Amino acid sequence: MFLRNAWYAAAWDSEVKQDLHATVLLGESIVLYRKLDGSVVALEDACPHRKLPLSMGRLHGDVVECGYHGLTFDGAGSCVKAACVSRIPQVAKVRSYPVEERYGLVWLWMGEAALADPGKLLEIAEWDDPNWGINRGDSMTIDCNYLYMTDNLLDPSHVAWVHQSTFGTSACESEPLQTVVNDNGVVVSRWLYDIDVAPFYQQYLKFEGRCDRLQYYEVRYPAHAIIKGVHTPAGFGGDDAPAHPQAFLMDSYNFMTPVDEHRTRYYWFQLRNFDADDENVSRQFAADVRRAFEEDRVILAAVHAGMNNRQSANIDLAIDAGPLRFRRGMEQLIRAEQNGAANLINTLEVKAHA
Template sequence: MSTFVKNAWYVAAWSREVGRTLLSRTLLGEQVLLYRREDGTPVALVDRCPHKLAPLSLGELKGDHVQCGYHGMTFDCTGTCVRVPGQQNIPPTARVTAFPLVERYGAVWIWMGDPACADIGTIVDVPHYGDPDWGLVDNQYLHFRSNYLNITDNLVDPAHTTYVHKNTIGNAAGEDVGVKVEQGDAHVLAYRWIRNAPPVPLVQKMANFSGMTDRWQYYYLHLPSTSYVDFGCIESGTEPTEDNKDRGFRSFSFNFLTPETETTTHYFWLHLRNYHAHDSAVSADVERLMTLTFEEDAVLLAYVQREQERTGVREYTRLGIDNAPARIRRMVERLIAQEAPLADKQGDARTTADACGA
C-alpha cells in the first residue's frame, strides 16, 4: 500500500529549474514532465506517451506542445493529443494526465490528487518571505535515501539535535529537557525551551551573546510533509514575547518534502533569518551550515531506511519523544484512507467531498 497522500501540494521543482527544456522528475512514484509555455506558465504532464509508453521528455517542444520522440504524437498543455502523424483520427485514449501547478516562494507546486480538491489556500504560509529586513537562503535541494515519513519523524524531534547536530544547532544543555506536543486539524507542533544555557555553535558564530541564553525550538509539521522550524535564542531571563524573540537571534527553516519513491525523497529547503540580513558572506555560511545539518540527518536516515527494509520493522521500542511522530503518522494514515476507494456493499463510490477530506 502506498504511503503517499495525493490530495496535497508538493514542491515539484524550484522555479528556476523549470524552463523551455523538458525536465523529467519522479514525484510520488510517478514520472512527471515539467516545462514552461512560451508565455512562462509552467506545465506538468505524466511523462509517458500513451502509445508505447516512451517518455515524452525524450521528445521536444513544438511551441507550447510536446512531441513524442518515438512516433511524433503531439500533446498540448492539457495532455490532449492534437496530432498523430500519418492519420486523421485521434483515438480518445490518446491523452496524458495534466497536473495543477502554482508558483509560490520561488517554487513550482504540484497537486497530484483530485483536481477538484486543489485549494491553493492550503499551501503553508512562509512568514517574512520577501521582507527586506530578513535574510533569505533559498533554491536549496538534497536527495534523501529514506521514506518521507522517516524524515517527518525527524523534523518533529527536537531531542535529536543534542546528539546529531552538536556542531551546529545542538549542545548538551538540552539532553534532559522534555518536548511538548500540540496538535491541530492539519499540523503537529513539537517544541521545547532550553533555559539558562550556553549558546549553541551556530549562535556563537553568528551572534554576540555575552552570557547564558534561553533557546527555543518550535518544530511544525503541516500535513502531509511540509516542515518549518522556528529556532532562536534571547538573553537568559528575557521575557519571551514575539517582539523580544524578533529582536534576539531568530530563524525560520522551511523544508518541503516531496516523496520520490517509497524509499527516497526530494528535500527542498529555504531559510529566513533576522541576523546579518544583507551580508552575502553570512548567507553563504548559513547555507553551508544548514546543508551540513541536513546532510547529518540524511546520512543517519539512510541507515534507518536500510535497516527497516532489512528487518521489515519500523521500530522495536517507542519512547516519549515519539509522541509527535506517532500523531503525524496516524493523521497521514487517515488522509490516505480518505483517498482510497470507499465503497459500500452496493459498490457506491465516495463523493468528491469525501476524497478531499471534507
C-alpha cells in the same frame, strides 16, 4: 502510502526552463517545462501509445512531441497531432497536473485536479518583508521513506547526538517536550534556559554569553515542516516574555516530497531577522545549513535500511510522541481519501449498470 490531494514541491523554479525536465513524485513519472509565456506545464511522462517517456522527446514551442512516433501533446495533455491517422483517437491524452509557483518553488497537486486549491499552500508572512533576510535554499535526495523525515523534524532531541558540531548541545538531551496536535499537523517544542550557544549559531548572534533557546518543530500534512529557532540572552526567554531587541529569530521551511517508498526529495530555505541584505551572511548560512542537513542524510538513510531489514521489533520512546501522532494523522487522512475514491468508483459502476 501517500496523501495525493495535496501540494508537493516538484522543483526549484530555476530548474524548469523551456526544455523537458523529468522527475518523479509519489511514484509517478512527470515531465515539466515552461511554455513560451513562462507558465509551467506538468504532464504524465509517458506517451499513451507505447509509454515512451515524453521527456525523451522534443519540445516545440508550447507542445511536446513523443520521440517514438511523433504524437504531440499540448499543455493540457491533449493530443494535437498524430501521424498516419485520419482522426486523433479520443484516448490519446496524458494526465496534466495543476501547477503553482510560490517561494521560488514549483508545486504540483497530485490528486483530483478539481480539488486543487492554491489557498492550501503554506502562507509565509515574512517572505516579502524587507526586515527579514532569505537564505534561498537548497535540496537533496535522501534514501529514506518520507515518514522517517517527518519523524526527524518532530524530534528536537536528536540534535544532541546527530548535530553535535552544529545545532546541538548537551542541554538538548533531556528537557521534556511539549506536543500539540492540530487539525493540520503536529507541533513539538520546548524552551531551554541559561544554556551554552550551539556551534552553528555562535557567529550569528548579536549578544554575548549564554542564552535561552526555543526549539519549535512543526510538521503539517502532508510533509511540510516549519522549524523556528529563537535565541535570547539568558533570562529573557519564554513564551510570555517580551521580545528582546537582540533576539535571534530563524524560521526554517522544509518540504519533503516522496519520490517513491524508499526515496524523498527534500527542499528547504530559511528566513532570518538579521543582516537582511548581507549576501555574505546568506551564503555562509546556506552552507552551514547544508552541512548540518548532510548529517541528517546519513542517519536517515541508515534508519530506513535498518527498519527495512530489522531482525527484531523496534521500540518507541517518550520522545516519539509527536512523530507517532503525526503518522496516525496521516494514516487517517490517507484512509479517508482512499475510501472517498472507492465510494466514487462504486457510485460510477452502479450508474454504469443502471
